[in-house]
Amino acid sequence: MPEVKIKVVDRDGKSHEIEAPTDMSMNLMEVIRGYNLAPEGTIGTCGGMAMCASCQCYILSNHNLLEISDDEEAMLSEAFNVKSNSRLGCQIFISDELNGLEIEIAPE
Numbered sequence: 001m002p003e004v005k006i007k008v009v010d011r012d013g014k015s016h017e018i019e020a021p022t023d024m025s026m027n028l029m030e031v032i033r034g035y036n037l038a039p040e041g042t043i044g045t046c047g048g049m050a051m052c053a054s055c056q057c058y059i060l061s062n063h064n065l066l067e068i069s070d071d072e073e074a075m076l077s078e079a080f081n082v083k084s085n086s087r088l089g090c091q092i093f094i095s096d097e098l099n100g101l102e103i104e105i106a107p108e
Contacts, residue, residue, distance in 0.1 A: 004099040009060075010037045011105050020094045029055035029089035032105065042108055048090035053079035055089035056106035063101050065092060081106050 003019040006028075010016065020031045029044045032055070046052035050071045056079055059065065065087065068076075072091045076082050086106065092098070
């Protein structure tokens with residue numbers, strides 16, 4: 001499958017159905033930036049190194065994501081607006097298993 005469908009709720013509460021390529025080694029933060037679903041400079045400010053939490057999102061669907069890494073868990077422990085379903089978009093890599101994923105971008 002060259003692309004997966006992902007539903008993204010932006011920070012204004014607007015829902016977007018997007019397609020993300022599975023063959024480009026992209027992560028969710030990069031896809032969100034590519035679709036301009038968050039204002040420039042407000043998401044992925046660390047470049048995807050799990051060091052800023054600006055790409056925090058809430059996983060709304062029942063997808064089995066890769067286990068959270070120690071770096072991601074440490075960053076989320078210092079972030080604002082963290083929920084039990086919080087993840088960093090830069091740590092979620094686009095793959096076939098993400099087809100149908102539903103997320104909400106966390107507030108700034």
